[in-house]
Amino acid sequence: MAMNALAATSRNFRRAARLLGLDSKLEKSLLIPFREIKVECTIPMDDGTLASFVGFRVQHDNARGPMKGGIRYHPEVDPDEVNALAQLMTWKTAVAAVPYGGAKGGIGCSPGELSRSELERLTRVFTQKIHDLIGTHTDVPAPDMGTNAQTMAWMLDEYSKFHGHSPAVVTGKPIDLGGSLGRDAATGRGVMYATEALLAEYGKSISGSTFVIQGFGNVGSWAAQLIHERGGKIIALGDVTGSIRNKAGIDIPALMKHRNDGGALKDFHSAEVMDSAELLVHDCDVLVPCALGGVLNKDNAPDVKAKFIIEAANHPTDPEADEILAKKGVIVLPDIYANSGGVIVSYFEWVQNIQGFMWDEEKVNNELEKYMSSAFRHIKAMCKSLDCDLRMGAFTLGVNRVARATLLRGWEA
Numbered sequence: 001m002a003m004n005a006l007a008a009t010s011r012n013f014r015r016a017a018r019l020l021g022l023d024s025k026l027e028k029s030l031l032i033p034f035r036e037i038k039v040e041c042t043i044p045m046d047d048g049t050l051a052s053f054v055g056f057r058v059q060h061d062n063a064r065g066p067m068k069g070g071i072r073y074h075p076e077v078d079p080d081e082v083n084a085l086a087q088l089m090t091w092k093t094a095v096a097a098v099p100y101g102g103a104k105g106g107i108g109c110s111p112g113e114l115s116r117s118e119l120e121r122l123t124r125v126f127t128q129k130i131h132d133l134i135g136t137h138t139d140v141p142a143p144d145m146g147t148n149a150q151t152m153a154w155m156l157d158e159y160s161k162f163h164g165h166s167p168a169v170v171t172g173k174p175i176d177l178g179g180s181l182g183r184d185a186a187t188g189r190g191v192m193y194a195t196e197a198l199l200a201e202y203g204k205s206i207s208g209s210t211f212v213i214q215g216f217g218n219v220g221s222w223a224a225q226l227i228h229e230r231g232g233k234i235i236a237l238g239d240v241t242g243s244i245r246n247k248a249g250i251d252i253p254a255l256m257k258h259r260n261d262g263g264a265l266k267d268f269h270s271a272e273v274m275d276s277a278e279l280l281v282h283d284c285d286v287l288v289p290c291a292l293g294g295v296l297n298k299d300n301a302p303d304v305k306a307k308f309i310i311e312a313a314n315h316p317t318d319p320e321a322d323e324i325l326a327k328k329g330v331i332v333l334p335d336i337y338a339n340s341g342g343v344i345v346s347y348f349e350w351v352q353n354i355q356g357f358m359w360d361e362e363k364v365n366n367e368l369e370k371y372m373s374s375a376f377r378h379i380k381a382m383c384k385s386l387d388c389d390l391r392m393g394a395f396t397l398g399v400n401r402v403a404r405a406t407l408l409r410g411w412e413a
């Protein structure tokens, strides 16, 4: 059973605040969100009936810049989860050293059960309800689970009806509307760079290591392709429809083709179907969760066999699981660093929109690699100076940067 996401994230924040010796009033102020928005979104469905959904945007902190974070469409979206994810964005943008604060949004819905036109109407109504609270220099949404570049195109269009053409109000847009080359792959590419950096610390590399991946959407499929390209052997993989394995390594380009042709994972010809409950505890060198939060908890952590966990998803590991995994000697690379490639390239997209100048893909990927490797060095330095694990190294790095910005702005009023 997973812990409440907000309780788990706040627990990690408080541990970091204690390690940093943060003033208790500043600690309290950093934890409370700047603003929580909850809106009713009622739309006509294709059959003529009305349906109502609840949309959220939590703007957690803006001390370091405009608030930034994705919009999730998923049935389990709730205020505590969005709040936790918004808080994680604040520490993540600080770890990545991009000039943003943190936010996250979502709508409680099942996107797979809505038609394209229903999704468009829902996105437009949600944007109408929040348009005066987001903006290029206040809060900049992006895609997350269940949303994509098309969702951002609808948000951009709806927002622009109120405020004039505003390409930098969302990132993760289609290239034709000012999206950045490389943004689609960026989170997965960042996961690959982060994995390389971590394995190198232990004298290992992607090539020759075995991987298990949960989630085969934007993040999971790009991570799988890039790990595969670098010689990593992906021996098991799963999504919401089921899981597959192949000891010799799954042929990822063939699986991509199968998926893009509309095939389900379980019908992929050159792998055997396995029980999804076994996926996260499958024997491997590196486990890469790329789907939901809370999937590694006190119930399954004792059975994890991976030596390394790369948190490509947000908040896949409970603090209770962290303790169990640490005792087993499993090294966990935390989400606020491991999946920061997405927001880093979102920053590049925003910069390009504001400058009105497009970068080529090579520049995007080279800059992404520089930001990822710099953040890793800074996290390692925090781990060394505070004698802590990678999660606390990343949290203390992020929290300290936000605390400094807050104090510099004159928090002591």
Ligand SMILES: NC(=O)C1=CN([C@@H]2O[C@H](COP(=O)(O)OP(=O)(O)OC[C@H]3O[C@@H](n4cnc5c(N)ncnc54)[C@H](O)[C@@H]3O)[C@@H](O)[C@H]2O)C=CC1
Binding pocket: 070, 143, 144, 145, 146, 147, 187, 214, 215, 216, 217, 218, 219, 220, 238, 239, 240, 241, 290, 291, 292, 293, 312, 313, 314, 339, 340, 342, 343
């Ligand atoms: N898209 C982005 O740029 C970023 C995403 N993330 C995080 O990465 C994770 C995945 O996001 P995306 O790939 O964008 O979402 P997506 O919607 O493109 O893909 C989600 C994947 O998770 C799978 N999934 C859903 N429920 C599952 C379950 N119960 N068991 C197994 N698989 C399940 C889906 O089948 C799908 O393959 C989320 O935690 C998200 O917050 C983090 C940073 C940036």
Ligand SMILES: O=C(O)CCC(=O)C(=O)O
Binding pocket: 068, 069, 070, 071, 092, 140, 141, 142, 143, 144, 171, 172, 314, 339, 340, 342, 343, 344, 346
């Ligand atoms: O690209 C972005 O702005 C945010 C992506 C996101 O939601 C995340 O990193 O969790």
